[in-house]
Amino acid sequence: MSVDQKITAMDVWHLQLPVNARRDHGIGSVEHVVDIVVVGLTAEGGQTGYGEGSSWSVFTGSAEASFAALDRYIRPLVVGRSIGDRAAIMADAAYAVAHCTEAKAALETALLDLQGRISGLPVWALLGGKCRDTIPLSCSIADPDWEADLKLMERLREDGVRIIKLKTGFKGHAYDMMRLEELRKNYPEFKIRVDYNQGLHHDNAIRCVQEVATFDPDFIEQPVKAHLRSLMARIRDSIDIPLLADESVFGPEDMQTAIAMGLCDGVSIKIMKTGGLTRAQTVARMAQSVGLSAYGGDMFEAGLAHLAGTHMIASTPEITLGCEFYQASYFLVEDILQTPFEVKDGQVIVPQDAGLGVLPDPDKLTKYTLTHSNGSKA
Structure with a gap:
């Protein structure tokens, strides 16, 4: 056998x-x-x-x-x-x-x-079966050159992508507010998410997050250092926008702590953090069991890791906020797959072929x- x-x-x-x-x-x-x-x-x-x-x-x-x-x-x-x-x-x-x-x-x-x-069999079949054929794609906006990001926004608009995540906390609060205002004004069809990647100082974190929340983003992610879990919980209580954890929650062990402390409304699930696809599924199920949301985050990945994440999300109904598998299409000069990682009209397409569905190119x-x-x- x-x-x-x-x-x-x-x-x-x-x-x-x-x-x-x-x-x-x-x-x-x-x-x-x-x-x-x-x-x-x-x-x-x-x-x-x-x-x-x-x-x-x-x-x-x-x-x-x-x-x-x-x-x-x-x-x-x-x-x-x-x-x-x-x-x-x-x-x-x-x-x-x-x-x-x-x-x-x-x-x-x-x-x-x-x-x-x-x-x-496709990998999603080995992980319990498929619950979706497509996954909404979110692309991060993170270039310190704002004009370059606006060019990317036009490309995303043309490609049918309708979710962005604005990376914040690296160039000052006024810069973050300026970009949010311009995005809301000129790209009203996009859903906006905000991600600090721990970028706020604890002294002014609550004030900054509260002001960003006035733009009504889908969620605000990881505003402070990963270990400041009590502060995360206080920030969560201070806003009406969902607060998501990323660096504060790697695997199931951290998820237990997050639930006990009430530090977030949802979690970024990345197979690179959890240490595998099945552990990622466990985190998603733990979150859902107490009413927390989840989305499929990623690192600076090539298409091979994107495929793994896609199969994981395809077989995990608890992940409901889409994915961030944009690097192969919008960040890498060249991916390593034999055929392109498939994105169509702002949706990642779940592969149907055996295994991950696409092999890496040996020449690459x-x-x-x-x-x-x-x-x-x-």
Whole structure:
């Protein structure tokens, strides 16, 4: 049977992908390139499944750490195991190396992709079945050059995207208010969300958030540092706009704390934070069980990670606020997939083919690789 096949090889690549703009967030900036890690698992029948780990050093960790976690610490737990041992492999990986959630997300993605390709099933079928065929796309507006962002807004309008998230807290409160005013005036058809990425100082956070709330965004996300959970709860109580947690909630363990403290009205769910697709589903179900909302966030991802997130959201009815899988279409100079990550009329299209649905292009893996390891000592 397909699930009895052994995993015979594991390849790990560290890629550096050029981007077309700078993006500023409350905790840091990204420009020129982004770093990702790709893992490929090959079964004895010859099929290969792929996964991506997309990290950011100020958020989840570094690509170098993810590469080492997979190549040195997780590899011995994987090669020689049966494909059907996915749950056991992931349980072992959880304790093989601390943190490195992106590496674990890449591993589970590759295991699911491999099992799906061998069995002929899409990853969403392996995660419990599909609840939607499309997912509304949100694109982040984060260029410190406001004119460049306005050009992006025109492109999004033309493409049928109707949700944006304004990144705030990196250039002063007056700048944030100016942009919100212009967006509301000139782009009334767009839903607007606001994300501080921890960018506000605790001394003036409540006042700034209250003033931003007057623009009636869909939600305001993570205004203060992740550990300031009591302040998050106070901010939540001070506004009528939903407050969402991102950096304060990585996985199910943090979700327990968030619920107990009443620190948010919803949560950003990212497979790179949770350490995998199934843990991401758990966070969404925990949120829904107490009436909290959820949406599909992401890191600085390529199309491979977007595909994993898409399958996860497609099989998770508790995630109702769309996704942010825009980088492959609007941020990367070139994606790594053989065919483009599919977005149509502002909607991400859920793949129907086996596994993730699209393979990485081997030529692009070669083109953008900084480091590659197949476990050989040679």
